Amino acid sequence: MTDPRLLRRDFLRLAATAGPAALLAACGWDGGPHLQPSLGVMSRLNDWVGEKILLSPTRLAREYPVSQRAGAAFPSYFISPTLPVLADPAAWSLEVSGLVKRPVRLTMAMLQALPSVTYTVKHHCVEGWTAIATWTGVPLSTVAALVEPLPAARYLRFDSFDQNYFNGWDMPSAMHPQTLLAYGYNDRPLMPDHGAPVRLYSPLKLGYKLTKYLRAITFTSDRPGGYWEDQGYPWFGGV
Amino acid sequence: MTDTVLPGTPSLAATAEPLVQPLKRPLVKRHHWIVRVTHWLTAVLLVGMIASGLQIYGAYAHFGPRGNTYMVPNPFDATRYRGFPEAVRLGGWLGGGLNWHFALAWPFVLSGLLYLGYLIVSGEWRSLLFRPRDIRPAIEMQRYYLGLRKDHPAQGKHNALQKGAYTFIVALGAISVLSGFAIYKPVQLWWLEAMFGGYELARYWHFVAVWLFVGFSLLHVALVFLVDPASLRSMITGWYRGRFPNHD
Numbered sequence: 321m322t323d324p325r326l327l328r329r330d331f332l333r334l335a336a337t338a339g340p341a342a343l344l345a346a347c348g349w350d351g352g353p354h355l356q357p358s359l360g361v362m363s364r365l366n367d368w369v370g371e372k373i374l375l376s377p378t379r380l381a382r383e384y385p386v387s388q389r390a391g392a393a394f395p396s397y398f399i400s401p402t403l404p405v406l407a408d409p410a411a412w413s414l415e416v417s418g419l420v421k422r423p424v425r426l427t428m429a430m431l432q433a434l435p436s437v438t439y440t441v442k443h444h445c446v447e448g449w450t451a452i453a454t455w456t457g458v459p460l461s462t463v464a465a466l467v468e469p470l471p472a473a474r475y476l477r478f479d480s481f482d483q484n485y486f487n488g489w490d491m492p493s494a495m496h497p498q499t500l501l502a503y504g505y506n507d508r509p510l511m512p513d514h515g516a517p518v519r520l521y522s523p524l525k526l527g528y529k530l531t532k533y534l535r536a537i538t539f540t541s542d543r544p545g546g547y548w549e550d551q552g553y554p555w556f557g558g559v
Numbered sequence: 560m561t562d563t564v565l566p567g568t569p570s571l572a573a574t575a576e577p578l579v580q581p582l583k584r585p586l587v588k589r590h591h592w593i594v595r596v597t598h599w600l601t602a603v604l605l606v607g608m609i610a611s612g613l614q615i616y617g618a619y620a621h622f623g624p625r626g627n628t629y630m631v632p633n634p635f636d637a638t639r640y641r642g643f644p645e646a647v648r649l650g651g652w653l654g655g656g657l658n659w660h661f662a663l664a665w666p667f668v669l670s671g672l673l674y675l676g677y678l679i680v681s682g683e684w685r686s687l688l689f690r691p692r693d694i695r696p697a698i699e700m701q702r703y704y705l706g707l708r709k710d711h712p713a714q715g716k717h718n719a720l721q722k723g724a725y726t727f728i729v730a731l732g733a734i735s736v737l738s739g740f741a742i743y744k745p746v747q748l749w750w751l752e753a754m755f756g757g758y759e760l761a762r763y764w765h766f767v768a769v770w771l772f773v774g775f776s777l778l779h780v781a782l783v784f785l786v787d788p789a790s791l792r793s794m795i796t797g798w799y800r801g802r803f804p805n806h807d
Contacts, residue, residue: 553657
């Protein structure tokens, strides 16, 4: 956590400048060099509240009937200029390493041999839309049990082959039973638009936290940023 | 009466004053500093909350889930509205808007709680909370405003219509904060989400609250200047010298 005195100062500074700030809205103002750090501190406070106070490690997100699925209306985003597709899907494997006892390289066959979970849940996008879909995959906690993270591992970093898209996650969210390495979408194999061959999925996080086109998972002691998080989206991004 | 002039006393002629003093309205203490500070803080923060909220809204200017979109009345749906002008938005982009919104939300909530706490501890809620017994006086007040009644009904610190307005705005503040939390953490705060009829509707009520705030604020400011300009001073200094000096 941040120094509480620092926090209070940021808080007061924000409160005192909110008015002129609002008047400066005309500039599409992001806070400028003086307030931007205060906004960042507040965002970290909100991350802390999200993880330590509001997140329940056991509460499950609601499941929905298949009839409510969004189907083709479910948008899919990627940052590459064109849809990221593997040249040789058979050569793909997922590297799970970092602060773990037994690093592994998981092939698709190895992943699919692990016990899977299927659920129909609601996806929340940071933009404000929602879409219901069915996802199938292996709980990340199952894979974590395989590699045995060291006590020093407090965060996870997910890397993709969609250019340099990546995300950092807190451990409690990653170990939630509904956090999956998903390879199935709406009863079929995951297609490139939704992150084939394997993507991270969880109904407890906003869409931008759910790394698609997975390439590597790294357990770390330092908090990794993220493609959008480094540009200003909330780091925790939990719903 | 003898004409003795005491030394040092000015002559009668010099101190001649009109026999009848003009009726002077009493100067009364009206607003505690907590009320004044939280009032202006809320006003400022609300502008910031709305401006950053409109920025966030622009990222997806529709309501209802993808694939099963249901229509709710929304003149600002992206299909018929090009988006809010930059002048009323705060943050510049979605991430900037979110950071402003989630940073200002805390002082906004704390200011509201401080205000409510003061009302409860001081007992001042009694002159603000609209209760069933205020219905009749509210009708009388409305008749006065419509010109159906000549004399201004007797009132305490606030008339019954004001009580209605101030009760409404506090309730609206609570609704906007609760619906905001419902769409901030719809899974963890599932009971809040359910209270508003689900995520999509909670998001809609959160947006409707904006326009009720805007409508209230316009009316509120207009009435200050049209009906009781002295109340503006009392919200700044705490002291009131105006038409309605009674306290209850």
